Amino acid sequence: MQAERIGYPVVVRPSYVLGGRAMEIAHNKEQLLRFGKEAVKVSGENPILIDQYLADAIEVDVDCICDADGRVYVAGVMEHIEEAGIHSGDSACSLPPYSLPPSIVTELKAETEAMAKALKVRGLMNVQYAVKDGEIFVLEVNPRASRTVPFVAKATGVAVAKIGARVMAGASLGEFNLDDDAVYRHVAVKEAVFPFNRFPNVDVILGPEMKSTGEVMGLDVSFERAFLKAQLGAGVKLPASGTAFISVKDSDKAAAVTLARRLVDMGFSIMATSGTAARLRDAGLACQVVNKVLEGRPHCVDSMKSGDIQLVINTSGGGQSVADSFDIRRSALTNGIPHFTTAAGARAAVHAIAALRAGTLDVAPLQAYFTHSF
Numbered sequence: 001m002q003a004e005r006i007g008y009p010v011v012v013r014p015s016y017v018l019g020g021r022a023m024e025i026a027h028n029k030e031q032l033l034r035f036g037k038e039a040v041k042v043s044g045e046n047p048i049l050i051d052q053y054l055a056d057a058i059e060v061d062v063d064c065i066c067d068a069d070g071r072v073y074v075a076g077v078m079e080h081i082e083e084a085g086i087h088s089g090d091s092a093c094s095l096p097p098y099s100l101p102p103s104i105v106t107e108l109k110a111e112t113e114a115m116a117k118a119l120k121v122r123g124l125m126n127v128q129y130a131v132k133d134g135e136i137f138v139l140e141v142n143p144r145a146s147r148t149v150p151f152v153a154k155a156t157g158v159a160v161a162k163i164g165a166r167v168m169a170g171a172s173l174g175e176f177n178l179d180d181d182a183v184y185r186h187v188a189v190k191e192a193v194f195p196f197n198r199f200p201n202v203d204v205i206l207g208p209e210m211k212s213t214g215e216v217m218g219l220d221v222s223f224e225r226a227f228l229k230a231q232l233g234a235g236v237k238l239p240a241s242g243t244a245f246i247s248v249k250d251s252d253k254a255a256a257v258t259l260a261r262r263l264v265d266m267g268f269s270i271m272a273t274s275g276t277a278a279r280l281r282d283a284g285l286a287c288q289v290v291n292k293v294l295e296g297r298p299h300c301v302d303s304m305k306s307g308d309i310q311l312v313i314n315t316s317g318g319g320q321s322v323a324d325s326f327d328i329r330r331s332a333l334t335n336g337i338p339h340f341t342t343a344a345g346a347r348a349a350v351h352a353i354a355a356l357r358a359g360t361l362d363v364a365p366l367q368a369y370f371t372h373s374f
Contacts, residue, residue: 157370
């Protein structure tokens, strides 16, 4: 079987779908067979695809415009905050990238330009990449406008859609006085907005199938402050103090130590399930141990309902772990507790909390950030 040859986990993808419909990450043969049945229904006569899943990779979106003369303008390079494997429409992202080294960003731009020229694109093109251990992988190339175009336009002040349309109609990029090397003094963060609170018993965990119904943007001079504004815009009010509940999969425990230490330094108390608590205590961090739901009461969900927890960081390792932690995610949602289901998202949130504690946020009109006019 192809999955055994590739190695689990794998991504199961139907052909010709929008929004990642019926896409799933299978961690074993049983999941593959179950997800594959649904994918076959969605694909119909077309094949389903089984791809290698790049764990802990950084996903990147790049939008560009190419004209008939082969000129290419890279409009925006967006680094996703959630790791690859979560649908690009559901992941928060930062423009410019907030953690990628400049050499990787330069290479991403060069590869995008080369593909646009080779495909003879006229107008807009979107490329989705994954970066793992310094190596760049191409996930997909779309010779069309992407859902990221409005965000890029607002973040950069460049009328990307308008210019792309005019280029499709025969205009040259040279007519628009575009600066490929423009350096902005601000950071823009896009955050997805989800309808989970309207649907009882729906799991809030993110994956390859898109679940968001809207998005907001935070704009400021640093990534942390921009992310904080994006959270506020999405209806998430991060706490400046209180107790953080942490329960993470084994591969995230090192990251959990770093996050917990930062939270303790800011005056937070830490509550954790036994496995995570043991790792935190080994690192010299004090924390209160609380039961998982399956371990009996009183457990972590009881603490959420009692108002004893102000922040939830909970990551799951797939399969049974995801099912076992459903009550944690759902209880956090119903009780209005900010919760993060990826280590990358939690890291951004902790940095944003530090920015929140450092002082008030400034407000300025969007136009104040730009001098462009098209």
